[in-house]
Amino acid sequence: MSSHFLLSKAARSLSLARVARLSDEEAFDTFRLVRWSATKGEPVCPRCDCAAVYTYKARKLWKCKACSHQFSVTSGTIFASRKLPIRDYLLAIAIFVNGAKGHSALQLSRDLDCQYQTAFVLAHKIREALGADADERTLAVDVEVDGAYFGGYVKPANDRENRRDRRLAENQTGKRKVVVVMRERGGETLPFVFRSEAAAVATIGRKVAVGSTIYADEAASWDRLHDRFLTKRINHQESYSTEEACTNGADSFFSRIRRAEIASTTISPARTSKPTAKRWRGARTTGGCRTVNSTSWLRRRSYGTR
Numbered sequence: 609m610s611s612h613f614l615l616s617k618a619a620r621s622l623s624l625a626r627v628a629r630l631s632d633e634e635a636f637d638t639f640r641l642v643r644w645s646a647t648k649g650e651p652v653c654p655r656c657d658c659a660a661v662y663t664y665k666a667r668k669l670w671k672c673k674a675c676s677h678q679f680s681v682t683s684g685t686i687f688a689s690r691k692l693p694i695r696d697y698l699l700a701i702a703i704f705v706n707g708a709k710g711h712s713a714l715q716l717s718r719d720l721d722c723q724y725q726t727a728f729v730l731a732h733k734i735r736e737a738l739g740a741d742a743d744e745r746t747l748a749v750d751v752e753v754d755g756a757y758f759g760g761y762v763k764p765a766n767d768r769e770n771r772r773d774r775r776l777a778e779n780q781t782g783k784r785k786v787v788v789v790m791r792e793r794g795g796e797t798l799p800f801v802f803r804s805e806a807a808a809v810a811t812i813g814r815k816v817a818v819g820s821t822i823y824a825d826e827a828a829s830w831d832r833l834h835d836r837f838l839t840k841r842i843n844h845q846e847s848y849s850t851e852e853a854c855t856n857g858a859d860s861f862f863s864r865i866r867r868a869e870i871a872s873t874t875i876s877p878a879r880t881s882k883p884t885a886k887r888w889r890g891a892r893t894t895g896g897c898r899t900v901n902s903t904s905w906l907r908r909r910s911y912g913t914r
C-alpha cells in the first residue's frame with residue numbers, strides 16, 4: 609500500500625529550515641530563479657516581455673532595452689512594493705503552503721515577527737496568486753465534484769428565551785456560501801465559491817474537459833451535469849463508495865478545509881471567496897507542490913509598480 613503523500617519526500621520540497629538558512633543574496637537568487645524559471649533566472653521585462661536588459665551595478669534593478677522600463681525582481685508580482693526582506697516572503701510562502709491544516713494570520717505574524725495586518729495581507733496575497741493560477745487550469749478524465757458550506761456563523765444568544773432557530777433563512781446572515789471542489793483523480797484540485805451548488809454547474813462545464821467522467825453525490829443540483837458529461841452518482845445514505853462511483857477524494861479535501869477553518873480561527877465569506885490556500889493544500893496532498901516551481905502564481909493580473 610502506498611504511503612500518504614504528506615509522508616513522502618515530495619511533500620518536503622519547500623523546507624522552512626532551508627529557507628531560513630539562506631543569506632540575503634541567496635534569497636534574492638532563489639526568488640529570481642522561481643520568478644524567471646523559463647529563462648533560468650535571467651530577468652525579463654514585465655511590461656513587454658523583452659529579455660534584453662541593462663543591469664545596474666549599484667542597485668538590484670534592471671532597465672528594459674526595448675521599452676526603457678525599470679524593474680526589480682518583484683515588479684509585476686504580488687510582492688511588488690514590498691516592505692519586508694525577500695527571505696521573509698519565501699519564509700511566508702513556506703509556512704503558508706506547508707500548513708496542511710491552515711495557518712492563521714496571527715500565527716504568521718508571530719512566525720515572521722511582523723504586524724498582524726502585514727501577515728493578514730501577505731496571506732491574502734498568496735491566496736490571490738493561487739486563485740489566479742486556478743483560473744488557468746482545467747481538469748480531465750475522472751473528476752470528482754462536491755460542495756460544502758462555509759462562513760456566515762450565527763452565534764447563539766446567551767439566554768435560552770432569546771435564541772432563534774438558526775436553520776431558518778430569516779435567522780441567517782446571508783453570508784454563508786458553498787465551496788464547490790472539482791478534483792481530478794491523481795491530478796489537480798480546483799475549488800470555487802458560489803451562492804449555491806446549482807450555480808456551480810456552468811463553471812464545472814467550463815473547467816472540466818468534454819468527454820470526462822464526473823463523480824458526484826445524489827444532490828439534485830448535480831442532475832444537470834448529466835446533460836454534458838457521463839455522470840456517475842453515489843448515494844451517501846447507502847454507502848460512501850461503490851464499484852461504480854465515489855467522491856472520497858472531494859470529501860477528503862473538505863475534511864482538510866474543515867480543519868483549516870478551525871486552525872485559522874474563522875473562515876469569513878470574504879476569505880472563503882478566495883479559498884485558494886485550501887486549493888494549494890489540496891494540491892499538495894495529491895500532486896505535490898508543482899505550483900511553487902512555476903511562475904504563473906507570482907504574476908499579478910494587472911501589472912503594478914515595483
Ligand SMILES: [Zn+2]
Pocket residue numbers: 653654655656657658672673674675676677
Ligand atoms: Zn520592456
